[in-house]
Amino acid sequence: MALAHAIMTALLEDDLSGYELARDFETSLGFFWQASHQQIYLELRKLADKHWLSKRAVSQHGKPNKIVYGMTRAGREALAEWVFSSTRNQAAKDDLLVKLYNLNSDNSSHLSGEITARREEMMRRLYLYEKIRRRHYSQPETLPTRRKGVYLALALGIRQGEQFLAWCDEALVLIATARN
């Protein structure tokens, strides 16, 4: 049920269409909960059927029309309640680490390549994170409560990201010695 709640969380402050949500998911909440547009559109319809979201068509000029969703009172209540539910231990699924268990001299250069690619992706992401932090969260203690939570998610992303970069460097060095 968490996708539904992630979507509602994203709609807490702004009403958004499926397309806008899907795009936002690539940059903010989506860092902590990925979803494809198919999933999002389907879930939005389900949530509207449940009356946790309201739905309205918006005509646009210069662009196709869109359907904008917003939180209802029932939705807000359901979301608030969900926060109190017990959190299941998270996913933790990473192909790359499973692949590393299979490291050998044949695949070491391929795996180095994968790690390098991941490193670069993480660099880009960290750059974004840092930009957001500087811009909106430079003084976390003074933020209103809800924003403190958002800051903390960001802070974890930054910590983990930086650690990941350091790990990539360690890994690349160690794998390089394995190639001989």
Added chain:
Amino acid sequence: MALAHAIMTALLEDDLSGYELARDFETSLGFFWQASHQQIYLELRKLADKHWLSKRAVSQHGKPNKIVYGMTRAGREALAEWVFSSTRNQAAKDDLLVKLYNLNSDNSSHLSGEITARREEMMRRLYLYEKIRRRHYSQPETLPTRRKGVYLALALGIRQGEQFLAWCDEALVLIATARN
């Protein structure tokens, strides 16, 4: 397809039954790829049907009989090939972070509790990690290639785990100030 490959990876060195695999998944590879026993049993049967795994019944005394699976030549080849496939960007789904986006004075003490619980779980896990590292991976440079890969997965787990602990402390402090 990655569950199949995670299972085969676990079977690279030892032949195991579904039960043993499920148990091992809770402590080693399972740190990077979680799976329930239902999933594992099903996947094992599928893999045996595909002839990527061999299957043999083993009678035991003092315990129910079991079915032990082992890698076949075809399985090893398929696994080796899979390592070269492109790795999709990983899951990244964490309820707790979505919940943090909903932080407010009502739920702050609940969320502190969740974070505390996570922190303790991570402490236990780190303790395990460190034990394994000291015991088997104290000198990574001298390990045979494959073991270097396993070490690297462990090293990432340790780095991320330590960072997570630090983050929990940061979060608990910040949330405590939010409660007022």
Added chain:
DNA sequence: GTCTACTGTGCAAAGAATTGCATAACAAGT
């Protein structure tokens, strides 16, 4: 004897997620 815990394997239904495809309005460039 009965209860609890551990070992061991499995089915079935529901829910979540991926993959591939399909459609369509409009803008801007060639």
Added chain:
DNA sequence: ACTTGTTATGCAATTCTTTGCACAGTAGAC
């Protein structure tokens, strides 16, 4: 005119994962 790119929404099939249940043998405690 034609192609490319962005905005915008959706269906269908398949695969993956979770949840709940079921069965069964053995050991040890009470």
